[in-house]
Amino acid sequence: MAFKLISIRLFFANSLIFFGIFLSLSCTKEPQDEISILWEDERALGLILPSGLVENPEQAYFTIHLSGNSDNPPILGDLIQSESGFLFTPLIPLTRGQTYEVRYEGASIGQISIPQLSEEGAKLEVMEIYPTQNLLPENLLKFFVKFSKPMREGKSSTNVFLLDSNKDTLEGAFLDLQPELWNEDQTLLTLWLDPGRIKRDLIPNLEMGAPLTKGESYNLVISARWKGKNGGELGQSFSKKFTASARDSISPEPDSWVMDIPKADTNAALTLDFLEALDFSLLTNVFTIKNAAGRAIQGNWKIGIEEKSIQFIPKDPWSRGQYVIEIESRLEDLAGNNLNRLFETDLLNRSESDLPSDIKRLEFEIKD
Structure with missing residues (x-):
């Protein structure tokens, strides 16, 4: 389907920025009237608005809104045109689980929902937590959490917990890095235990002690509420139980x-x-x-x-x-x-x- 760029107009009303789209289309095919979603892999890139949505699409005026409230302002984005309709690409990506409303000259002419990730073939879960062994040195430096799908960044501090044998959360065990350390496709997260507490004689170590203690048992927990980049939650928590052993003070040979x-x-x-x-x-x-x-x-x-x-x-x-x-x-x-x-x-x-x-x-x- 070939598209071409058309004009976009911004205007102001009641101190809100609204988004206006001035369209021009000469339709040569039988009109269709169903709004559809443009997908790339599992991302909803935009909405396809068929010319059949309105009787006369020449100089038609559309706005796209979050559904549920008539006062919701229009969503900013771009519109391009083809022989069969229009493609709306929002400035901020469409959100899974949300319903969007298309209005023409202020009146609603259709709605469409962006589905959550399906359970089949798209399950969001923790695939593995590294190191995989359950006896780890008390000066352990890093964990790696591997997910099945890309995850939302900046959420580890509220979704990752280190518990002691009494199931109490150990505060300040992890280094608070911003931005977080993700691989390119956001499926592998690196969690650093605070090096300042691990290195002996540094102030954090002297004041708070090392995060782990030889002979003690721990549980690293990943919250079920952590959401994927394209929507949906893990749905169940994941954990890794381990015991701390003696410090490792020998380089690999x-x-x-x-x-x-x-x-x-x-x-x-x-x-x-x-x-x-x-x-x-x-x-x-x-x-x-x-x-x-x-x-x-x-x-x-x-x-x-x-x-x-x-x-x-x-x-x-x-x-x-x-x-x-x-x-x-x-x-x-x-x-x-x-x-x-x-x-x-x-x-x-x-x-x-x-x-x-x-x-x-x-x-x-x-x-x-």
């Missing part, structure tokens, strides 16, 4: 990892066993495998159980020869210790010559 090397002429996986859980969000972003010519090997990485291992499945069968795994030193364990330094290390006291490489390397050979 790649030289100690256990490597399971595949055979040549196969697409079998290369497996790295870390012997401990590592940071979920970094695991698929810090590894590169190169052959003896320095060319990167194409394939897919798959994180293992409890984030304690990873597998690489090559796109093409392995060839015989020497390979190297390059690991970016920013890779961290659950306490924020990376390959170069401990989370609590004072970097200001280190000279430039003492700084380690940004890349760690592990060599291996593919044989028959």
Whole structure:
């Protein structure tokens, strides 16, 4: 359907900004009279107003309102024209669960509701909370919450709770970040436990103590009322119960990892066993495998159980020869210790010559 831009007029009445649309259309097709929704994936981008809504669409005057109150002001937006009708695109996206009213010269000529996400194929839920293991160091730095659909941002402080064994909420456990740390499609949220309370001898740590205490049990709870970006609530709460263990004050050591090397002429996986859980969000972003010519090997990485291992499945069968795994030193364990330094290390006291490489390397050979 081809559309073209038409004129838009703003006017004022009773100190409110109203939105006027001056239309011009020459209709050559049989008119239709049903308002419909323009969708992109699961987003309602706008309303399609058929020319058959009014007898004479030439110079027709439409306004779009939230339904339910005759005093609701018109909604700001753009209108474009095609041979069969008009497309209204609001300045603020249409909201699921809301009903909208179309008026012509002030009189209602139709309504349409934006449906909530259907239960089938579009269920909103928490898919996983990382780390997945249930014994976590008392200096744990981050949680990651993975959702099935994009979520509304800026709502974690009122929808995420950390409870102690008495079911009391632990206030100030999380770092209040604005904006929140979401991935690009808003399905993965990073929750930082307050580093100022985790690092010993800092004022927040001395005054409030660490968020977690060795030997104590906790429950991370995600509220059922949290809404998705396109509408609808989770509908049920999700929780992760865990126990705090001793502090982790040792950096990951790649030289100690256990490597399971595949055979040549196969697409079998290369497996790295870390012997401990590592940071979920970094695991698929810090590894590169190169052959003896320095060319990167194409394939897919798959994180293992409890984030304690990873597998690489090559796109093409392995060839015989020497390979190297390059690991970016920013890779961290659950306490924020990376390959170069401990989370609590004072970097200001280190000279430039003492700084380690940004890349760690592990060599291996593919044989028959």
